[in-house]
Amino acid sequence: MIINCKYCNHNYDITDKTLLDERIEMTKGERRAILRLIYFQCPNCGEIKPAMLDDKKSLYYAKRKLEAKTESVKRKHEERFANVRKKLIDEWQGGSFELAGVIHTFELNPDEEIKHQ
Numbered sequence: 477m478i479i480n481c482k483y484c485n486h487n488y489d490i491t492d493k494t495l496l497d498e499r500i501e502m503t504k505g506e507r508r509a510i511l512r513l514i515y516f517q518c519p520n521c522g523e524i525k526p527a528m529l530d531d532k533k534s535l536y537y538a539k540r541k542l543e544a545k546t547e548s549v550k551r552k553h554e555e556r557f558a559n560v561r562k563k564l565i566d567e568w569q570g571g572s573f574e575l576a577g578v579i580h581t582f583e584l585n586p587d588e589e590i591k592h593q
């Protein structure tokens with residue numbers, strides 16, 4: 477899978493150096509929350525691109541999914557996990573967070589096409 481940097485138009489692979497995660501404080505209006513941001517970082521210009529967002533609830537379902545002993549239980553938790561993640565993206569769209577001293581706006585289009593090699 478190839479990621480395109482919208483800032484410098486550089487195309488890069490997903491590796492453990494370009495796909496990262498960090499605990500962040502997200503704010504939107506009066507609301508704030510501690511979340512886990514999973515993001516891509518362009519190796520050319522250093523710009524970041526949010527990939528996913530987790531909170532306690534989604535991480536809980538992710539854990540339950542791994543621990544599930546039957547397929548149906550696994551599927552149930554998988555569904556809840558996906559729903560929570562989807563809600564988080566909607567909920568925090570346009571929010572702000574700080575990463576390495578820089579304030580970013582959270583923008584994530586889950587339907588955005590990611591180029592396949």
Ligand SMILES: [Zn+2]
Pocket residue numbers: 481482483484485486518519520521522523
């Ligand atoms: Zn770039």
